[in-house]
Amino acid sequence: MTMSSTEDMVPASLARPGDVDPVGPGGWWNLRFQDEFDGSSVDGSKWQFRSTAESDWSDEPYGTGNPDSKQMEFDRPENCSVGDGALTITAEPAKIRSQSGHRYRWSSCLITSTGPGGYAFRFGYMEIRAMLPQSPGFWPSFWTWQASDNGHRTETDVFEYFSDNHQQLYHSWHWGEDHGCTHRPAFDPSAGMHVYGADIHESGTDFYVDGQHVCHAEGTPPGPANLVVSNFVYSGVPPAPESSGRMVVDYVRVWQR
Numbered sequence: 726m727t728m729s730s731t732e733d734m735v736p737a738s739l740a741r742p743g744d745v746d747p748v749g750p751g752g753w754w755n756l757r758f759q760d761e762f763d764g765s766s767v768d769g770s771k772w773q774f775r776s777t778a779e780s781d782w783s784d785e786p787y788g789t790g791n792p793d794s795k796q797m798e799f800d801r802p803e804n805c806s807v808g809d810g811a812l813t814i815t816a817e818p819a820k821i822r823s824q825s826g827h828r829y830r831w832s833s834c835l836i837t838s839t840g841p842g843g844y845a846f847r848f849g850y851m852e853i854r855a856m857l858p859q860s861p862g863f864w865p866s867f868w869t870w871q872a873s874d875n876g877h878r879t880e881t882d883v884f885e886y887f888s889d890n891h892q893q894l895y896h897s898w899h900w901g902e903d904h905g906c907t908h909r910p911a912f913d914p915s916a917g918m919h920v921y922g923a924d925i926h927e928s929g930t931d932f933y934v935d936g937q938h939v940c941h942a943e944g945t946p947p948g949p950a951n952l953v954v955s956n957f958v959y960s961g962v963p964p965a966p967e968s969s970g971r972m973v974v975d976y977v978r979v980w981q982r
Contacts, residue, residue: 745759745978747850747852747922747978747980748852748854748920748922748933748935748936749850749852749920749922749924749933749936749938750850750922750924750931750933752982753982754850754980754981754982755980755981755982756978756979756980757844757846757849757979757980757981758771758838758844758846758952758977758978758979759976759977759978759979760772760812760976760977760978761810761975761976762807762810762811762812762974762975762976763810764807765807765808766806766807767802767805767807767812767836770842771838771842771843771844772836772837772838772843773836773837773838773839773840773843774787774788774789774800774801774802774805774834774835774836774837775788775789775800775837776789776835776837776839776870776951776953777839777870777871777874778791778870778880778953779791779800779835780792780793780794781799781823781825781827782824783799783823783824783825784824785824786799786801786821786823786824787801787802788800788801788802788823789835790823790827790829792827792829795864795959795960795961796864796957796958796959796960797829797830797831797957797958797959797960797963798816798829798831798832798833798957798958799819799821799823799829799831799832799833800832800833800834800835800955800957801821801832801833801834802834803832803834804816804817804832804833804834805834805836810975811973811974811975812836812954812973812974813971813972813973813974814833814834814835814836814865814954814955814956814971814972814974815833815834815956815969815970815971816831816832816833816858816863816956816957816958816964816969816970816971816972817831817832817833817969817970818830818831818832818966818967818968818969819831819832831958831964833955833956833957833958834955834956835953835954835955835956836953836954836955837870837951837952837953837954838951838952838953839870839872839951843951844951844952844979845872845949845950845951846925846949846950846979846981847925847946847948847949847950848925848926848927848946848981848982849924849925849979849980849981849982850922850923850924850925850979850980850981851867851869851881851883851922851923851925851952851977851978851979852883852920852921852922852933852976852977852978852979852980853867853883853920853921853922853954853974853976853977853978854918854919854920854921854974854975854976855867855918855919855921855972855973855974855975856914856915856916856917856918856919856971856972856973857886857888857914857915857972858888858915858956858970858971858972859888859891859915859916859970860888860964860965860968860969860970861888861889861962861964861965861968862888862889862958862959862962862963862964862965862968862970863887863888863956863957863958863959863964863970863972864885864886864887864888864956864957864958864959865885865886865888865955865956865957865970865972866882866883866884866885866886866953866954866955866956866957867882867883867884867921867952867953867954867977868880868881868882868883868885868952868953868955869881869925869950869951869952869953870950870951870953871948871949871950871951872948872949872950872951873948873949875947875948877900877901877947877948878899878900878901879900879946879947879948879949879950880898880899880900880950881897881898881899881923881925881930881946881950882895882896882897882898882899882905883896883921883922883923883932884896884921884932884934885897886914887959887961887962888915888959888970889959889962891913891914891915892909892910893907893908893909894907894908894909894910894914894921894934895907895908896908896923896932896939896940896942897942898925898930898942898944898946900944900945900946900947902944904942904943904944905932905940905942906932906939906940906942908932908934908939908940910934918973918975919934919935920933920934920935920936921933921934922934925946927945928943928945929941929942929943929944929945930942930944952977952979954972954974954977956970956971956972958970
């Protein structure tokens with residue numbers, strides 16, 4: 726199934742009300758995008774491996790890095806694997822020199838719904854079910870990034886998690902300003918699968934964890950954005966030299982009214 730790159734161009738025939746309900750806001754929703762990761766590789770009709778949020782683009786080797794954003798890793802397709810109904814993003818030691826000449830000692834992977842056949846939206850509810858890394862030094866996130874360069878930063882972080890502290894999740898948006906909250910879950914995000922979601926609407930964004938509303942941030946995004954799933958290596962608290970961190974994703978879904 727091929728999806729449009731903007732919310733206004735998604736045909737009504739793609740809506741599948743009642744197939745899967747959100748774990749979060751109630752009401753009637755149209756399921757517009759989903760990946761259950763039931764195949765044997767990342768679905769190239771839904772995902773690409775490079776986001777414009779990353780500054781160091783490379784063709785040989787293929788991938789991206791962003792060392793100016795406290796990221797230590799080079800993100801490449803090889804670190805994403807699909808099997809047993811899940812996507813696994815593994816961050817691990819590596820020796821990589823990007824096309825720009827920057828040297829990386831860690832590798833990982835990100836996927837984004839950008840590019841031809843991709844998916845973007847302005848308002849809707851996005852949700853992921855995932856298990857996060859246990860070892861310190863990793864920075865998994867589920868977020869959005871602007872679909873076009875319109876002069877406005879459009880980023881919603883459904884969650885950010887720094888694996889040196891299993892007691893905090895960060896939920897925020899960045900649309901010229903920064904708003905959001907820090908949530909202390911009653912569980913360890915690395916010990917099992919949990920559901921993280923954000924309802925982005927005209928009067929703000931509501932964040933959910935396992936269906937529980939955890940905070941609201943006021944503000945309206947300036948335009949449509951793509952999905953991004955990533956597992957960065959955090960320079961603020963670097964991992965032990967031989968450690969690795971896995972983010973395991975059961976599904977990614979987006980609904981719209």
